[in-house]
Amino acid sequence: MxxxxxxxxxxxxxxxxxxxxxxxxxxxxxxxxxxxxxxxIWLLMSSFKVSEQIFITADSLIPNPFVLGNYAQGWQGFGDYSFGVFIKNTAVFVLFVLVGHLISCSLIAFGFARLRFIGRGFWFAIMIMTLMLPYEVVMIPQYIIFAKLGWLNSLKPLVVPAFFGHPFFIFLLVQFIRTIPRELDEAATIDGCNTFSIYYRIILPLITPALATTAIFTFYWTWDNLLGPVLYLNSPEKYTVSMALNMFLSNETVSNWGAMFAMSVVTLIPVFVIFFIFQRYVVEGISTSGLKG
Incomplete structure (x- = not known):
């Protein structure tokens, strides 16, 4: 001893x-x-430089002179629309897509993980195969469909598909639901719960980390989405922040790099805030979804 x-x-x-x-x-x-x-850091410090000196003094982080006018100029936006309008449009866009993904992906994942139906494995394999399709393959057919529906220059082509699920998030939630013991479903059935009650009262509260992961990644991918809004939005009052940032660049006149960098910093603030608040849910949701009970 x-x-x-x-x-x-x-x-x-x-x-x-x-x-x-x-x-x-x-x-x-x-x-x-x-x-x-x-x-x-370079982006942040460059937002306080004079536009003409940003790339001339690119090797130096210290602005000389230190200017704040880029933020005021960038926030003025274009024409009658300030940059706040574009942030509001993007927030509405993200909110609808977020709600659509959470509802549709959780329901579809519950069906694949818990319900028994003919061809379940086949349809799950088809769903996984869609992950291999580049967006460029379906971009033109989707555009033709939405044009015939009269949905162009609106958020419908960007929002409505979110209510039909996303294969990546469905797969993530399926793997997470499979870690939940089926005995809980059986006990709930004995207590009188139907299928939807099991989904709403048992499964949803237990997959909160995976739902948080879905919400965070949906926010990231939607907030900086440029290709979709460029395809379907034509009116400046409906532009998102990604389109607004692109408007600071010009092939005919001098690009306003200072204002663009300043507004880029502004648009990064929600991204950093969401990450630091919910980062533990991202780690927990991804790590646990790889296990199988």
Whole structure:
């Protein structure tokens, strides 16, 4: 039996031997983090530079002179529409797509994971195969369909498909639901719950981390979506932030890089806020969905 003194000595030796490794680990991780964040830092500092000097002094992070006018100029927007209008349009766009993905993907995933029906494996394989299709393959057929429906220059072509599911999120939720014991469904059935009650009262509360992951990735992918709005939106009052940022660039006149960088920083704020608040749900949702109970 070791005495308490020997144990303390051994504990201190272990701490001394481990400490250099921890220091090296944090130095490497910190350096790698700075390397990854450098483009964001460069964007932030460039938003305080005069537009004509941004690329001339690209190797320097310190603005000289330090100007705030880029933010005021960028927020003025274009014509009668301030940049706040584009942020509001994007927020509405993201909200509808978010609700559509959460409802449709969770329902479809519940059906694949819990219900027994003819051809379930076949239809699940077809759904997974759609992940391999590039958007460019379905872009033209979808545009023709939406044009015949008279949905152009509206949010309908961008929002309505979200209420029919997304294969990536369906697969994620299916894997998560499969980790939930079926005994809970059987117990709920004995208590008088029907299929929808099992989905609403049992499954939904237990897949909160996966739903949070779905919501976060939907927010990211929708917030910076440029191709979809460019295809279907023609009126400036309906533009999203990605389209508005593109309007600062011009092939005929001088591009307003300072205002574009300033508004890029503004549009990054919600992205960082959402990430830092819900990052633990992202890790939990992705890691747990890979397990199978």
């Amino acid at each position: 070791r005495t308490s003194v020997e144990k303390q000595v051994q504990y201190r030796q272990n701490r001394i031997s481990i400490k250099p490794k921890k220091i090296l680990y944090h130095v490497l991780v910190g350096g790698f983090a700075i390397l990854l964040l450098y483009p964001v």
